[in-house]
Amino acid sequence: MFRTALRNVLAHKAKLLMTALAVTLGVAFVAGSLVFSSTVSRAYSDAVSSDLRGIDLAVTEGWDDGPLHPDQRLLDEIAALPETGAVFGDVRGNAALAGPDGERVGELWSSTAGSIVEGDERRTLVEGRLPEGEDELVIDSRTAERTGFTTGDTVTWSTDGPGRTATVTGVFETEDGDVAAGGTLLLFAPDVAQEIFLEPGQYGQLNVTAAPGVSQDELRSAVEPLVTDSLDLATGTELVAEQERSIASYTEGLRTGLLIFAGISLFVGIFIIANTFTMLVTQRIRELALLRAVGASRRQVTRSVLIESFVVGLLAGATGLVVGIGVALLLRATIAGEASGLPAGELVVGLDSVLVSLGVGVVVTMLSAWLPARRAAKIPPAAAVGAAYAPATRRGLVVRTTVGAVLTVLGGALALVRATDDMSSNFLIMTFGAMVLLTGVILLTPVLSRPVIAAVRPLLRPFGFLGDLARRNALRDSRRTAATASALMIGLTLITALTVGAAGMQRAMAEELEQTVSADYEVRMFSTMSMSSDVREAVAAAPEVTASTGLATEYVEFDAGSAGDGGAILHGVNGADLPELMALELAEGESARLGEGEILLDADTAAERGLGTGDTVALRLGEAEQVEEFTVVGVYEDHRTLYGMVTDVSVLERNGISTEDRFVWAMTEGGVSPATTEALRAAVGDSPALSVLDREAMIAEVSAEADTALTLVYALLGMAVVIAVLGVVNTLAMSVMERRSEIGMLRAVGLDRSGVARMVRLESVVISLFGGVLGIGLGIFIGWAGGLKLAEQMSTYQLVLPYERLGLFLLLAAVVGVVAALWPARRAARTDMLSAIHAT
Amino acid sequence: MTQTHTAPRPAPHAVAAATAERLTKSYGSGETRVVALDQVSVRFEAGQFTAIMGPSGSGKSTLMHCLAGLDSATDGHAWIGDTEITSLSDKQLTKLRRDRVGFVFQAFNLLPTLTAAENITLPMDIAGTKPDTGWLNQVIETVGLSGRLKHRPNQLSGGQQQRVAVARALASRPAIIFGDEPTGNLDSRAGAEVLQFLRNSVRELGQTVVMVTHDPMAAAYADRVVFLADGRIVDEMADPTAERVLDHMRRFEAVGRTS
Numbered sequence A: 001m002f003r004t005a006l007r008n009v010l011a012h013k014a015k016l017l018m019t020a021l022a023v024t025l026g027v028a029f030v031a032g033s034l035v036f037s038s039t040v041s042r043a044y045s046d047a048v049s050s051d052l053r054g055i056d057l058a059v060t061e062g063w064d065d066g067p068l069h070p071d072q073r074l075l076d077e078i079a080a081l082p083e084t085g086a087v088f089g090d091v092r093g094n095a096a097l098a099g100p101d102g103e104r105v106g107e108l109w110s111s112t113a114g115s116i117v118e119g120d121e122r123r124t125l126v127e128g129r130l131p132e133g134e135d136e137l138v139i140d141s142r143t144a145e146r147t148g149f150t151t152g153d154t155v156t157w158s159t160d161g162p163g164r165t166a167t168v169t170g171v172f173e174t175e176d177g178d179v180a181a182g183g184t185l186l187l188f189a190p191d192v193a194q195e196i197f198l199e200p201g202q203y204g205q206l207n208v209t210a211a212p213g214v215s216q217d218e219l220r221s222a223v224e225p226l227v228t229d230s231l232d233l234a235t236g237t238e239l240v241a242e243q244e245r246s247i248a249s250y251t252e253g254l255r256t257g258l259l260i261f262a263g264i265s266l267f268v269g270i271f272i273i274a275n276t277f278t279m280l281v282t283q284r285i286r287e288l289a290l291l292r293a294v295g296a297s298r299r300q301v302t303r304s305v306l307i308e309s310f311v312v313g314l315l316a317g318a319t320g321l322v323v324g325i326g327v328a329l330l331l332r333a334t335i336a337g338e339a340s341g342l343p344a345g346e347l348v349v350g351l352d353s354v355l356v357s358l359g360v361g362v363v364v365t366m367l368s369a370w371l372p373a374r375r376a377a378k379i380p381p382a383a384a385v386g387a388a389y390a391p392a393t394r395r396g397l398v399v400r401t402t403v404g405a406v407l408t409v410l411g412g413a414l415a416l417v418r419a420t421d422d423m424s425s426n427f428l429i430m431t432f433g434a435m436v437l438l439t440g441v442i443l444l445t446p447v448l449s450r451p452v453i454a455a456v457r458p459l460l461r462p463f464g465f466l467g468d469l470a471r472r473n474a475l476r477d478s479r480r481t482a483a484t485a486s487a488l489m490i491g492l493t494l495i496t497a498l499t500v501g502a503a504g505m506q507r508a509m510a511e512e513l514e515q516t517v518s519a520d521y522e523v524r525m526f527s528t529m530s531m532s533s534d535v536r537e538a539v540a541a542a543p544e545v546t547a548s549t550g551l552a553t554e555y556v557e558f559d560a561g562s563a564g565d566g567g568a569i570l571h572g573v574n575g576a577d578l579p580e581l582m583a584l585e586l587a588e589g590e591s592a593r594l595g596e597g598e599i600l601l602d603a604d605t606a607a608e609r610g611l612g613t614g615d616t617v618a619l620r621l622g623e624a625e626q627v628e629e630f631t632v633v634g635v636y637e638d639h640r641t642l643y644g645m646v647t648d649v650s651v652l653e654r655n656g657i658s659t660e661d662r663f664v665w666a667m668t669e670g671g672v673s674p675a676t677t678e679a680l681r682a683a684v685g686d687s688p689a690l691s692v693l694d695r696e697a698m699i700a701e702v703s704a705e706a707d708t709a710l711t712l713v714y715a716l717l718g719m720a721v722v723i724a725v726l727g728v729v730n731t732l733a734m735s736v737m738e739r740r741s742e743i744g745m746l747r748a749v750g751l752d753r754s755g756v757a758r759m760v761r762l763e764s765v766v767i768s769l770f771g772g773v774l775g776i777g778l779g780i781f782i783g784w785a786g787g788l789k790l791a792e793q794m795s796t797y798q799l800v801l802p803y804e805r806l807g808l809f810l811l812l813a814a815v816v817g818v819v820a821a822l823w824p825a826r827r828a829a830r831t832d833m834l835s836a837i838h839a840t
Numbered sequence B: 001m002t003q004t005h006t007a008p009r010p011a012p013h014a015v016a017a018a019t020a021e022r023l024t025k026s027y028g029s030g031e032t033r034v035v036a037l038d039q040v041s042v043r044f045e046a047g048q049f050t051a052i053m054g055p056s057g058s059g060k061s062t063l064m065h066c067l068a069g070l071d072s073a074t075d076g077h078a079w080i081g082d083t084e085i086t087s088l089s090d091k092q093l094t095k096l097r098r099d100r101v102g103f104v105f106q107a108f109n110l111l112p113t114l115t116a117a118e119n120i121t122l123p124m125d126i127a128g129t130k131p132d133t134g135w136l137n138q139v140i141e142t143v144g145l146s147g148r149l150k151h152r153p154n155q156l157s158g159g160q161q162q163r164v165a166v167a168r169a170l171a172s173r174p175a176i177i178f179g180d181e182p183t184g185n186l187d188s189r190a191g192a193e194v195l196q197f198l199r200n201s202v203r204e205l206g207q208t209v210v211m212v213t214h215d216p217m218a219a220a221y222a223d224r225v226v227f228l229a230d231g232r233i234v235d236e237m238a239d240p241t242a243e244r245v246l247d248h249m250r251r252f253e254a255v256g257r258t259s
């Protein structure tokens, strides 16, 4: 049997080519994901462990009612221990560097800074000297290379405040993980770094090396008594293990994300494989029946088809693995490194990646061939002697359609139902419903092919009779057309659903911003990071600024008895300017302008605690738990950025609460202009960590993140579309082969070669458009259903249909059709008329 | 499919529906060279029903293909009416077949996706021309398919399918209709129907038909039989009957064996 199967694979290698290619691409995606993520993981581990090399023990910061840091005294005590070889104090924090163009170098999250002392093995000075005063620093060699900065240059840098300038006194080499990932590392003298990130005399971490002959555990036992319980101790081995754990969880996420998309591609591939084997079985009815007639059992027939699929799966899986390794190499070359923040390192092809890839290839192929194999077994031996035998039964289609209809209705209902009050479980239910719906529609595609293809008929009218022939050919084998179109539909459904969801989301966010922020300018840091109070002061002091506020956020407790127990969020703003900058919709009260001792409440807090305008609220503030009383002057409705009580920031300041702002907003003389933007930038010292956004940029910013994510998703789903294209090629090639005689006859009665090619091309476009229309339609529905869930959370959410994009997708489907037909159409046009006519 | 570097030549004498002059077709070269047609010269007069007969491999199909513009000759000339087809390009040949030649094959004559009526008008639909309704009705009437026009091929018997094919070949009122064993796949009654109809189209509609067959009964429907052997025309017979054709074939076989 195995030999027969092998011979069959060889005999049908042209027919199996597309199938094998589909499996290959799917497996390549899987293999690429696995290899790439283990490569990244290894590169991270290497970077981290070499950075941790030489550390035998680390004393790290802890928490005891507030952050607790190791200090100079502890450092000196540890240094005095006989078990200690050397001890270095480390200070670490985020700081951005401006490149020669004034823009930040690298991503904010990997823009780091710290301290450097003589003798630290992890940072070797290769140029210049160590920094000394507060306006001196050294930069890592990769950053130096990237920016062109060298010793003696003056650079602008900043933490979370206005920009500052410093002189580069040297360049060091490091294997620091953030630097390996494309970040920057600025190092200052220890006292300067302490000033910037901590308090004088404090360290973020003490790195201790053991004296010769002292083990890590012995060192630990020696140091432990000196250290208060609240600080953390970890040996070098533990540090490495912990880092590897966090790297693993990060790359795990990367891998899972990639594998989800690889899974979608493989799922799409299933349709192609199943289609191919169905066609092969149909073409071989006589042959298989003959096997049965000469005594092969049903099981043997099934097995022969399955073995064939096993061979195909194994070959394609192996090819896919090789291609996948190539893809990983390519990814490493293009993505990893400076731009994306993924470190580059040696390619890691683990045995697990190899086995998983091969296994996936074989299992997916054999699973897809299972039904066709079963059908092969049902061929009666009588079919060998030419008795008519129709393999696809109508009853089968009725069952399929019934199940499909049930699943479609069920899935649609699940996607729309509002089962719980919990947003995220509602989303889960919706996603599940969408999957059920998709499955249902896939089952329904054969019966949908007639009405949907009838609907695209007007598009074919310009092609006259050939268009008509193409349409009828597409409808000829509804299962085959359905499977082909389904493959394309899946990718387009996901792409459309995400596009529709994102478009509505972006509009809603922009709308919300439009409605709730009236400021001309916003100053902010990357995503959720907060800025030092210097920023709001610098903005307020700028001569162009007529009104401004920061937005500090603190959790405060109510004084017992005044408004119940517990606490709530308190925002600190510039109370005098608030109405100019924020559009607050007041449910109670006259104005959002806040004077001394006045407070605004958010609707939730007001309702929860039964408070209203004129009531008094007593809060315990700061470390001293000083009680202050406030008069409620208003209650505001749900707002995009404010979500707690609001009072003047001076209240927080005078109680010793350090205030950091997530945003600073400003109104300016004469409104937005390039000159004003420049002036505001200058006001914050051209800080590379801060963004100064005018209204338009604020709105663009809202869309930008969603756009980036969407682009990435398009790229990842692109593979599913590519595989679907292979499916169309496959179906067409098979159809052309089967209809050889017919094509020969058409040529004989006067259809020229280009006419034949056009007919095949049009059929391809019809099938693709069928998949496209279904996918886009279904995608819109799912996007809409998801939007309904969002609308419960965002009052500004509305369904937005980005017609241009959707039109583009439909066009894409048509292009897929044309591209997929290139080769089959040429083949069809070249059909040898005479042999085609005489082939019986 | 194009060659013959000489300029088109006018048809040698009074115009026939199809003419071959020293038509030669060979396959392969050197040792394996097979001469399927060896300098065949023959005329098919308009308004005649001609049968081409001969043993298997004698070149009947090849002659028909070369005359009908389905295949190109190696040497010699062929005309449809006064158009020399041995000098036409593939595109021109396609157009010629569409507009001036009708075909009936042994099998695969109809498109399964089209109804009988649509199959009949296929060449005109390809050309984008309107069929002559009067003629079309007459054709359909003669073939006796009026009640079956909306049926698809798989709902028709073999004989009915072949009658649809004949109607299609007639529908565009071609200069000549070629049939390559059109009754080869039919039982004798259905075959007789089709042959009767081919003859009617010649007698009543004034068409020209050339049919390849190896069945003496079929040849008896024709006005004239041309005998081929080893790629050459060896004999012909006017107003054939089945007995005379059979007799003729027996004699030839005997000669062939002794030669």
Ligand SMILES: Nc1ncnc2c1ncn2[C@@H]1O[C@H](COP(=O)(O)OP(=O)(O)O)[C@@H](O)[C@H]1O
Binding pocket: B027, B028, B034, B035, B036, B054, B055, B056, B057, B058, B059, B060, B061, B062, B063
């Ligand atoms: N494509 C071809 N290649 C090689 N030889 C061919 C080809 N077609 C036909 N022949 C040869 O040409 C001769 C005539 O064939 P054909 O015209 O089909 O004969 P008939 O129709 O009389 O049976 C035969 O010897 C056949 O083997």
Ligand SMILES: [Mg+2]
Binding pocket: B060, B061, B062
């Ligand atoms: Mg023949």
